[in-house]
Amino acid sequence: MHRNTRKELSADPWFLTGAAIVLVVVFLIAATPWLSVHDPYDMGFQPLSPSSSEHWLGVNDGGMDIFAELLLGIRNTVAFGLVTGMTALVIGVIIGLVCAWFGGLTDDVLMRLSDILLAIPSVMILILVAALFRPSPVALGLLLAVMAWPTTAKAIRAQALVIRKSLHIQAARQMGASGTYIIGRHMMPELFPLYLIGFAAKARMAMFMEASLSFLGLFDPSRKSLGMMINYALKYYYLDIWWNWLLPPILCLTLLIMMVTFLAVSLEKVFDPRLKML
Amino acid sequence: MNGSRRRYYIPAYLFAALVMMLASYSLPRWLPGDFVTAMYSSSHVTLNADQEQDLKAYYTERQGFGRYVVDFFTLHWGYSYAFLTPISELILGALPWTLLLMGGAHLLSMILGFIAGVEAAWRRGGIIEKAGVGTMTLLEGIPEIGTGVILLLFFALHLGWLPASGGETAYAAHSAGSWLLDLSRHLALPLATLFLAYFPGNFLLTRGSMVMVLKQQFLETARAKGLPPARVRYGHAARNALLPMVTRFGLRIAFMVTGALVVETIYSYPGLGTLLFNAIAVRDLPLIQGIVLFSSLIVLFVNLGLEFVYSRIDPRVNHAS
Numbered sequence: 001m002h003r004n005t006r007k008e009l010s011a012d013p014w015f016l017t018g019a020a021i022v023l024v025v026v027f028l029i030a031a032t033p034w035l036s037v038h039d040p041y042d043m044g045f046q047p048l049s050p051s052s053s054e055h056w057l058g059v060n061d062g063g064m065d066i067f068a069e070l071l072l073g074i075r076n077t078v079a080f081g082l083v084t085g086m087t088a089l090v091i092g093v094i095i096g097l098v099c100a101w102f103g104g105l106t107d108d109v110l111m112r113l114s115d116i117l118l119a120i121p122s123v124m125i126l127i128l129v130a131a132l133f134r135p136s137p138v139a140l141g142l143l144l145a146v147m148a149w150p151t152t153a154k155a156i157r158a159q160a161l162v163i164r165k166s167l168h169i170q171a172a173r174q175m176g177a178s179g180t181y182i183i184g185r186h187m188m189p190e191l192f193p194l195y196l197i198g199f200a201a202k203a204r205m206a207m208f209m210e211a212s213l214s215f216l217g218l219f220d221p222s223r224k225s226l227g228m229m230i231n232y233a234l235k236y237y238y239l240d241i242w243w244n245w246l247l248p249p250i251l252c253l254t255l256l257i258m259m260v261t262f263l264a265v266s267l268e269k270v271f272d273p274r275l276k277m278l
Numbered sequence: 279m280n281g282s283r284r285r286y287y288i289p290a291y292l293f294a295a296l297v298m299m300l301a302s303y304s305l306p307r308w309l310p311g312d313f314v315t316a317m318y319s320s321s322h323v324t325l326n327a328d329q330e331q332d333l334k335a336y337y338t339e340r341q342g343f344g345r346y347v348v349d350f351f352t353l354h355w356g357y358s359y360a361f362l363t364p365i366s367e368l369i370l371g372a373l374p375w376t377l378l379l380m381g382g383a384h385l386l387s388m389i390l391g392f393i394a395g396v397e398a399a400w401r402r403g404g405i406i407e408k409a410g411v412g413t414m415t416l417l418e419g420i421p422e423i424g425t426g427v428i429l430l431l432f433f434a435l436h437l438g439w440l441p442a443s444g445g446e447t448a449y450a451a452h453s454a455g456s457w458l459l460d461l462s463r464h465l466a467l468p469l470a471t472l473f474l475a476y477f478p479g480n481f482l483l484t485r486g487s488m489v490m491v492l493k494q495q496f497l498e499t500a501r502a503k504g505l506p507p508a509r510v511r512y513g514h515a516a517r518n519a520l521l522p523m524v525t526r527f528g529l530r531i532a533f534m535v536t537g538a539l540v541v542e543t544i545y546s547y548p549g550l551g552t553l554l555f556n557a558i559a560v561r562d563l564p565l566i567q568g569i570v571l572f573s574s575l576i577v578l579f580v581n582l583g584l585e586f587v588y589s590r591i592d593p594r595v596n597h598a599s
Contacts, residue, residue: 119294123532124574131566212536258419
């Protein structure tokens with residue numbers, strides 16, 4: 001990363017806000033054992049009891065501590081986003097580099113494949129698979145990643161093609177550097193900003209999907225998630241529980257989505273060479 | 279992107295449609311063992327012997343993919359045992375509601391987002407533009423679940439101005455005028471939620487591409503010719519800023535469909551999303567399958583239409599041909 005981009009990032013309010021939320025979330029996840037004294041699966045409390053010093057956010061209709069559920073839900077959503085974002089990024093980078101380096105038929109076939117994947121409404125496949133096979137969250141995340149790499153691959157490919165023609169790569173080739181060396185030593189590090197942008201965008205999509213699909217009831221019902229908490233609490237929205245049961249998961253989910261959105265927006269603003277001319 | 283690049287899109291959509299149909303056909307057949315019994319034992323639906331036989335036949339004795347495709351296009355989509363209705367009837371009954379909601383939200387957010395984006399780019403650097411970009415970026419970070427529930431709590435529960443669920447008041451006899459009013463009162467909250475989800479993206483994208491377009495030389499020419507500013511803005515510049523919005527539409531399908539499902543569910547709006555939610559809740563497999571395939575094909579069709587529109591409005595393509 002160049003010096004001036006680092007300075008630009010640390011001066012961008014969106015980046016700072018996003019990074020601040022990251023810190024809060026990391027703290028919440030790391031401090032879970034100390035923050036919540038209850039087991040989120042313990043159903044032994046008085047159902048629908050209001051907030052107290054014992055249960056900070058009260059107890060839900062199943063007799064489970066809402067605060068403990070909330071912390072576990074945040075962790076699950078973040079984990080889903082990280083796993084899916086990382087996998088999609090790795091696939092996208094590999095395919096993008098392969099396309100740019102080999103060109104020809106390989107490039108054509110992979111790019112047509114990515115056009116088809118872009119056209120397929122991936123959420124529909126996800127819903128179908130989730131409803132039929134009830135796979136584990138990790139399997140669903142990987143499936144989403146397998147369908148989500150094309151945008152990253154296209155961005156990497158386009159930029160790699162530009163770099164490939166640049167003088168220092170030409171020089172390296174003249175001196176007899178191998179393809180693996182050039183890709184590993186020159187192209188991959190130079191594309192680093194694109195990895196950040198791609199990862200933030202994919203993680204954002206994955207977290208949004210996880211929340212929505214768990215809200216729709218497509219995940220294992222025993223898995224704690226923010227979407228499912230919202231779904232359960234929504235049935236009781238007319239009661240006086242909305243502020244301690246319905247609102248906390250909504251706020252947490254909004255914060256998580258804001259975190260990745262702001263980071264993605266700011267990274268794109270700082271690193272996108274097209275926008276830099278502005 | 280040049281003309282030869284775009285040619286590949288129609289085959290891509292046809293392939294995607296084929297993949298969706300194949301997935302819908304073959305995925306249930308990969309399930310191990312006697313899955314009909316297994317699935318329905320954990321569902322709220324109880325099947326009698328005849329129905330179970332029918333359902334097993336539906337999944338196992340179908341002659342093959344060709345037959346499946348023919349059945350699909352002749353609206354033989356099977357039978358829902360949870361709702362005791364043919365699936366085609368359920369889906370076609372829910373479709374107008376979804377089209378009204380999604381179509382309305384997209385049309386409004388695209389037109390208003392586009393105009394707002396063009397005007398913001400024109401006033402670049404001003405305080406209104408900066409505030410607009412800030413607000414819209416903030417809104418981009420709020421998911422539909424959040425906006426939906428908060429609007430529901432505030433306008434339907436706290437203030438009681440608007441109905442909390444449904445598409446129209448049931449069993450009420452209306453004159454045409456009050457029926458329309460009733461319809462729009464039910465539509466207001468879900469439409470507002472989706473609008474708030476779609477508008478910021480359209481605004482930010484149009485503004486971004488418009489800022490780039492405004493730097494180009496042909497606009498100097500247009501201004502030098504003495505054209506009125508509005509003509510320069512919309513007739514010459516904005517046309518080029520329209521293209522990224524069309525491209526983006528295709529790329530955002532996953533977000534949009536998911537968001538619409540969630541919003542319909544929150545407000546129990548009687549469209550395809552709520553139908554799917556109910557089907558998932560009672561594990562009504564043929565119905566889930568039908569909705570997934572049908573809505574995927576609609577999405578593909580809309581996208582294909584947009585690609586066609588794209589090729590018509592792209593000034594560069596027109597000049598080339």
